[in-house]
Amino acid sequence: MLTEEMINELQKYKKYWWKEDEETEYKEIKKEPFHLLIFTVLSQNTSSQNTRKAYIGLKKKFQISPHELMEADEKVLSEAIKAGGLHKIKARRIIDISKYIVENWNGKLDWLFKKSKEEARKELLKLPGIGNKTADVIISSIHGYKEAFVVDTHMRRIAIRMGLVDENAEYEEIQKKLSNIFPWKKIKGREEEIVGLFWLLAKYTCNAIKPRCKECVLASICNRANNKR
Ligand code: SF4
Numbered sequence: 001m002l003t004e005e006m007i008n009e010l011q012k013y014k015k016y017w018w019k020e021d022e023e024t025e026y027k028e029i030k031k032e033p034f035h036l037l038i039f040t041v042l043s044q045n046t047s048s049q050n051t052r053k054a055y056i057g058l059k060k061k062f063q064i065s066p067h068e069l070m071e072a073d074e075k076v077l078s079e080a081i082k083a084g085g086l087h088k089i090k091a092r093r094i095i096d097i098s099k100y101i102v103e104n105w106n107g108k109l110d111w112l113f114k115k116s117k118e119e120a121r122k123e124l125l126k127l128p129g130i131g132n133k134t135a136d137v138i139i140s141s142i143h144g145y146k147e148a149f150v151v152d153t154h155m156r157r158i159a160i161r162m163g164l165v166d167e168n169a170e171y172e173e174i175q176k177k178l179s180n181i182f183p184w185k186k187i188k189g190r191e192e193e194i195v196g197l198f199w200l201l202a203k204y205t206c207n208a209i210k211p212r213c214k215e216c217v218l219a220s221i222c223n224r225a226n227n228k229r
Pocket of ligand 1: 158161205206207211214217218219222223224225
């Protein structure tokens with residue numbers, strides 16, 4: 001479990017936090033589930049800066065709604081989001097997702113807010129090209145971070161190194177084990193911030209190539225730092 005001291009130490013990762021205008025923009029995106037879904041598709045396999053560029057490019061050319069995007073010219077759409085990388089795949093995916101939402105959900109996503117976490121995830125996983133991680137980004141905006149902890153490559157790596165799970169662990173096991181180390185009651189109201197800062201630690205200190213264990217606040221509770229892994 002993360003101690004008070006560890007949580008305080010996480011504050012130093014604020015220097016990597018989004019700039020104010022980026023955060024304001026993201027809060028706006030989060031208010032509309034379809035916008036968040038498209039933003040999350042654009043974020044697959046790319047940096048937050050490139051995601052933002054691709055999203056801005058998309059907004060310039062299209063109204064971000066399922067009805068508009070299902071009819072989009074694939075080439076034009078692909079060009080609009082080029083800055084985000086994998087633009088051809090993502091353009092096809094955005095069109096297919098929009099089509100699915102219009103044809104099966106009447107063009108709406110707000111009904112998902114009334115569903116339990118499990119039901120909402122089950123429905124989201126039916127969308128073309130949507131996996132656990134993308135589904136959880138949406139679910140976390142509905143249910144909050146305690147119930148829908150997003151596990152990406154950085155979270156997976158740190159969970160393995162800390163000894164919380166083994167190399168073959170599935171998404172949901174990693175999610176559960178990582179979730180157990182957060183003192184949710186103590187960080188009530190700050191869940192998103194603390195989880196975000198932890199993710200930044202995973203990305204920058206527990207980085208893929210050369211983890212900086214000597215300066216890591218988690219060293220006392222980490223298997224790798226204690227040579228158990
Ligand atoms: S102590 Fe090292 S391996 Fe463990 S979480 Fe920190 S950086 Fe990663």
